[in-house]
Amino acid sequence: MTKKFFVLLAFVCLFSLSVASRAGVFLWDDFNTPRDYLVQGLPPWWDGAVWRCGATYSPDNIKKWCANDVNGRMYIRTANQAWDGRNGGMGPGFLMYKNVKGDFAATVHITSFTGPGWGFGNNYIGYNNCGLMARKPSYPLGIPVPLNCRDTTNTKENWFSNDYFPPWEVNGNEIRYCENGYRTDIGDPNRKNQSGNGLSWNAGHWLKLKRAKDTFSAYYSFDGVNWATLNLADPAMYYRPDIKDGNGITQVGMFQCTYMSTTAWAEFDNFKIMTRFAGQAWYPVPEEGTPNVDPDIVLKWDKWDATITSHQVYISESFSDVNSGTAPVHICDTNSYDPCGPGGIAPLKANTKYYWRVDEVNSQGTYAGDVWDFTTGSYRGDIDKDGNVDFADYAVLANNWLNQNCIDPDWCEGADLNKDGKVDCLDLEIFVKDWLAGTTP
Ligand SMILES: [Ca+2]
Numbered sequence: 001m002t003k004k005f006f007v008l009l010a011f012v013c014l015f016s017l018s019v020a021s022r023a024g025v026f027l028w029d030d031f032n033t034p035r036d037y038l039v040q041g042l043p044p045w046w047d048g049a050v051w052r053c054g055a056t057y058s059p060d061n062i063k064k065w066c067a068n069d070v071n072g073r074m075y076i077r078t079a080n081q082a083w084d085g086r087n088g089g090m091g092p093g094f095l096m097y098k099n100v101k102g103d104f105a106a107t108v109h110i111t112s113f114t115g116p117g118w119g120f121g122n123n124y125i126g127y128n129n130c131g132l133m134a135r136k137p138s139y140p141l142g143i144p145v146p147l148n149c150r151d152t153t154n155t156k157e158n159w160f161s162n163d164y165f166p167p168w169e170v171n172g173n174e175i176r177y178c179e180n181g182y183r184t185d186i187g188d189p190n191r192k193n194q195s196g197n198g199l200s201w202n203a204g205h206w207l208k209l210k211r212a213k214d215t216f217s218a219y220y221s222f223d224g225v226n227w228a229t230l231n232l233a234d235p236a237m238y239y240r241p242d243i244k245d246g247n248g249i250t251q252v253g254m255f256q257c258t259y260m261s262t263t264a265w266a267e268f269d270n271f272k273i274m275t276r277f278a279g280q281a282w283y284p285v286p287e288e289g290t291p292n293v294d295p296d297i298v299l300k301w302d303k304w305d306a307t308i309t310s311h312q313v314y315i316s317e318s319f320s321d322v323n324s325g326t327a328p329v330h331i332c333d334t335n336s337y338d339p340c341g342p343g344g345i346a347p348l349k350a351n352t353k354y355y356w357r358v359d360e361v362n363s364q365g366t367y368a369g370d371v372w373d374f375t376t377g378s379y380r381g382d383i384d385k386d387g388n389v390d391f392a393d394y395a396v397l398a399n400n401w402l403n404q405n406c407i408d409p410d411w412c413e414g415a416d417l418n419k420d421g422k423v424d425c426l427d428l429e430i431f432v433k434d435w436l437a438g439t440t441p
């Protein structure tokens with residue numbers, strides 16, 4: 001099954017089931033199917049796009065702003081566009097969005113910015129900005145796709161964004177937001193809400209934007225796996241119940257803009273939205289579908305809220321056993337589960353696909369979670385990669401004991417398990433943890 005098909009399937013399923021159905025991966029676009037967005041319009045799994053239309057823009061100009069996917073990535077380029085609600089002559093735009101109801105988490109990978117060669121780009125444009133945005137729809141829904149332009153009479157923008165904005169050294173990864181047309185990060189005379197991490201061109205290329213019960217949060221990552229939180233100077237600004245229309249719909253998607261007259265662009269890949277229903281666990285670690293997971297993994301997730309008192313964890317190699325809840329259940333009072341710890345299914349097998357699910361429990365009831373999956377890799381202690389950890393592996397470790405200068409890809413015959421350049425107690429500790437894993441008891 002191709003990923004694209006999976007996206008369609010997930011989309012169809014979500015809308016063909018009742019409200020009580022499970023949430024999960026709402027949209028996952030890898031942009032690997034070539035498409036001319038100007039000719040073919042948006043694919044049906046996107047709901048629309050926003051940019052400013054106006055008398056000063058000819059069809060040729062519009063081309064400048066539009067999006068085409070190139071080399072399996074989404075390429076978005078604009079000129080004379082801005083999200084500054086008070087600068088109505090230029091915005092708002094550009095946003096390509098999906099209509100989302102309820103809690104969500106969106107992630108994306110910024111794969112190019114302005115162009116290759118200078119930092120993360122050349123043809124340096126200081127005001128190129130891009131990232132993830134959640135926006136209150138400001139015009140009637142149902143305007144035909146592919147691409148909506150809108151008039152400039154309504155400048156009361158309401159949005160919350162996670163920006164990749166490296167050109168200014170105080171920025172990097174940054175939260176921005178707009179309230180009733182007022183972009184607070186530049187509107188405050190003290191700039192107290194300027195909220196970049198200051199990493200500039202070292203900023204993380206992976207972005208995540210999340211809403212839980214009208215509270216937004218933003219994250220950045222250098223590898224798409226480990227995430228750091230972006231913080232606002234004024235935490236009250238995280239709470240934005242206004243960023244949805246009367247039907248509870250929020251536009252969530254990828255934005256890019258520059259207000260310069262010279263075009264600037266960004267490339268995006270693997271845009272993904274997860275959703276959940278009230279009470280559900282989410283944010284599984286490892287993430288849905290992660291390959292090559294250490295069999296020693298401690299599973300984690302985010303709980304719905306503080307009312308959740310316990311968690312029922314199902315884990316099995318059988319999807320149906322997890323889905324039906326017939327797999328053995330493990331009760332956890334914190335939102336993590338060590339499959340190899342007390343009550344666990346120790347140890348997880350190497351190179352095996354596991355399904356798991358967390359049902360959240362509070363005084364109101366039990367909330368069934370989605371079925372997630374991941375696939376384990378080798379045991380870290382399996383130095384000779386024969387599927388188990390035994391004396392043969394120990395012999396390699398002993399043979400390289402206290403060796404220095406272990407380098408990629410050999411890593412001292414693999415004995416440098418933590419790949420820090422030497423074989424020492426840290427490696428022994430990992431090895432001991434896996435001792436006899438994969439062997440027949
Ligand atoms: Ca791709």
Ligand SMILES: [Ca+2]
Pocket residue numbers: 381382383384385386387388389390392393
């Ligand atoms: Ca082995």
Ligand SMILES: [Ca+2]
Pocket residue numbers: 415416417418419420421422423424426427
């Ligand atoms: Ca080591």
